[in-house]
Amino acid sequence: MTRKIITLLSFLLALNLNQFSHAESIAKNVAGHNSEILDGFVLKPAMTFEYQGVQVDNFSENSFGHQLKNFDNIVLGLNFRVHKYLGFNFNWAKSSLESNSFDNAVLSEKQALNLQNFNATSVLYFPLIGDHWLEGFAEIGVSDVQSELKLVDLSGVGTKQKSHETAPLYGLGIQFMPYDYDIAFRFGVQKIQTNLGLANSSITTFRGGVIIPF
DSSP states (O other): OHHHHHHHHHHHHHHHHHHHHHHHHHHHHHHHHHHHHHHSOOOEEEEEEEEEEEEOTTOEEOOHHHHHHTTTTEEEEEEEEEETTEEEEEEEEEEEEEESOOTTSOBOSOEEEEEEEEEEEEEEEEEEETTTTEEEEEEEEEEEEEEEEEEEBTTOOEEEEEEEEEEEEEEEEEEEOTTSSSSEEEEEEEEEOOOOGGGOOOEEEEEEEEEEEO
8 A cells, every 4th residue: 555655656746747847848938939039129019008297397287187087198109119128109198287377477367288299209228127027218209299378467368379399308217027028017207308489398297107018
């Protein structure tokens, strides 16, 4: 009886060792495949969903409820990772801000600034922890900005000033990929060197969101 038990245990141990060896081989192949993808050129498209905070001189953001109601500060886009160190990003966003004061006019009511912009940037990645577990990135490109500035004077007469320009954009951030080059999370800051008419200010955005491959 004891001999039969020992024989059975030996058989089960050998079977488990064989399965472990097979699983280890698969893991190595997958790791090698991922490494090959990251080290070579490959098209890796993804959708991006982000929320942004917007900073413009003399203006402040509306309440969070107002932002959700008007779909403000929701950034939608596409990201194309073509190499371990290179990608391209395209996104669209709109924002609305308000102000109680304005340098070049005598105003009695809150003033409104509506923004809508489309950004196209090249993204350079640099690993911080592992190949892609935590990365830093720098981006540079252009932003097509449309703005509408609403002014109200002391008599209650309102005017609108619209502007449209293409301005340089640059930014820095970090990207976190905990799911083996699948879903990623990123946080960054961007500076758009524009001059918004009477607002006379550039735009700074602080973003955070998710990148989902498709």
